[in-house]
Amino acid sequence: GKKEPKIKSNSYIEHLPIPDEIIAENIYAKQVYEDGNFKNVKLMDEIYRLDYLKNVDRNNILPQTVLVAAAMHDGKQLFSYLKDEMIKNREVKYYFKFHPKVKDVREKVIKLNKDNVISANQHLTHYLSFVSKVIVTQSSVGYEAYLLGIPVRVVSLPNKINDSPLLDMVSESNNKSITVDFI
CATH class of the missing domain: 3.40.50.2000 (Glycogen Phosphorylase B;)
Known part of the structure; x- marks a missing residue:
């Protein structure tokens, strides 16, 4: 993400890139991300995969x-x-x-x-x-x-x-x- 410190290694074993923003379908998914210390988690305005309902x-x-x-x-x-x-x-x-x-x-x-x-x-x-x-x-x-x-x-x-x-x-x-x- 944009706010991550620059790491010289491209090894994803040593450093895992963090997204700038995460969009969750519901409050339960949002809580899972937040419990994992992810920041800037937002709820989707509309869940398009559920349009069929x-x-x-x-x-x-x-x-x-x-x-x-x-x-x-x-x-x-x-x-x-x-x-x-x-x-x-x-x-x-x-x-x-x-x-x-x-x-x-x-x-x-x-x-x-x-x-x-x-x-x-x-x-x-x-x-x-x-x-x-x-x-x-x-x-x-x-x-x-x-x-x-x-x-x-x-x-x-x-x-x-x-x-x-x-x-x-x-x-x-x-x-x-x-x-x-x-x-």
């Missing part, structure tokens, strides 16, 4: 429908954790949405062969328009569902770092629309 119409919510949104590296573990619940609660429809880069867990949903467990292949806006609940680990879909007013259940898996801002939000505000399973 403006197209989500929540006027036809279907009871007993759940969107399960898996993050990139925990789909198998989340599916295993929810498997018995999904089999037991036959009256609830679970739409399992995988991270776009993950393929192997999709086969597990198909092999389960239950009418109430569906591999969600349509765009996220389709499911966010009608589901009555969302289950995530650390997928950004949880935060986006929260912004839409959809109750969110966060599953905090063992041996996985969960950096979801929803964990901060539920602990700070005692928010009833966010629940957490610590397993």
Whole structure:
């Protein structure tokens, strides 16, 4: 950054450049940067990646429908954790949405062969328009569902770092629309 002392070395092991300004999406991300001693952290006026939420119409919510949104590296573990619940609660429809880069867990949903467990292949806006609940680990879909007013259940898996801002939000505000399973 402009205000950094001049260091002759170009080694990023010895010296890591500090940005002049950091722009965070929300107060929780801002706090993470500030806790790391970053200075001049500002909040974004608008989060452009969330513009798609403006197209989500929540006027036809279907009871007993759940969107399960898996993050990139925990789909198998989340599916295993929810498997018995999904089999037991036959009256609830679970739409399992995988991270776009993950393929192997999709086969597990198909092999389960239950009418109430569906591999969600349509765009996220389709499911966010009608589901009555969302289950995530650390997928950004949880935060986006929260912004839409959809109750969110966060599953905090063992041996996985969960950096979801929803964990901060539920602990700070005692928010009833966010629940957490610590397993």
